[in-house]
Amino acid sequence: AFPRSLARHMESPFISEADYVADLRENLEPAHADALIASAHRPNRALFDLANAVNDLPMHALRRNEIDKSIVTLGDQLGGSERLFSSPVPLFYTKHTARYLTAWITLLPFALYEPFASTLNHAAMIPCAAILSVFLFGIEELSIQLEEPFSILPMLGYTGTIGTNAVEIVNWHLKWMK
Numbered sequence: 001a002f003p004r005s006l007a008r009h010m011e012s013p014f015i016s017e018a019d020y021v022a023d024l025r026e027n028l029e030p031a032h033a034d035a036l037i038a039s040a041h042r043p044n045r046a047l048f049d050l051a052n053a054v055n056d057l058p059m060h061a062l063r064r065n066e067i068d069k070s071i072v073t074l075g076d077q078l079g080g081s082e083r084l085f086s087s088p089v090p091l092f093y094t095k096h097t098a099r100y101l102t103a104w105i106t107l108l109p110f111a112l113y114e115p116f117a118s119t120l121n122h123a124a125m126i127p128c129a130a131i132l133s134v135f136l137f138g139i140e141e142l143s144i145q146l147e148e149p150f151s152i153l154p155m156l157g158y159t160g161t162i163g164t165n166a167v168e169i170v171n172w173h174l175k176w177m178k
Helices: 002-010 018-027 030-038 042-056 061-086 091-112 125-146 155-177
Strands: none
Touching: 002 018, 002 042, 002 061, 002 155, 018 030, 030 042, 042 061, 091 125
């Protein structure tokens, strides 16, 4: 439930919650699903439930301690993700960078005029400036996308894979116990 709750936590609040609620109800016991859905901070609640489930397992204390360390690491990563999500690059920086890049590319032909003096009527300067412009504006567009990575990453695909892998590990353990 933690990966799915984290993915939902990082999604836009305008996206419907129906899929998230359906996933929880399908994969968790009703009491756990209801408690998670009602929580104010769902990823923390999922970590809390995970820690309680680990504590209820019959295992050696050293192994339990190592698993608890991993849960703490998940909590730390959750905090880092929230900091990335809640502190985007100020709009002024993005606009300033775009204006500076536009001015730089506008003045680029003047800088390329002399190096391309040997070409016929400076004709090679045009494709060179165009290619440089495409690459530089492409890099600028990528930087805008990377300012908020959670909107472009396939979070549901990641969480689905994590869930499938966790179920597979549980099945391995059940076969080993037989």
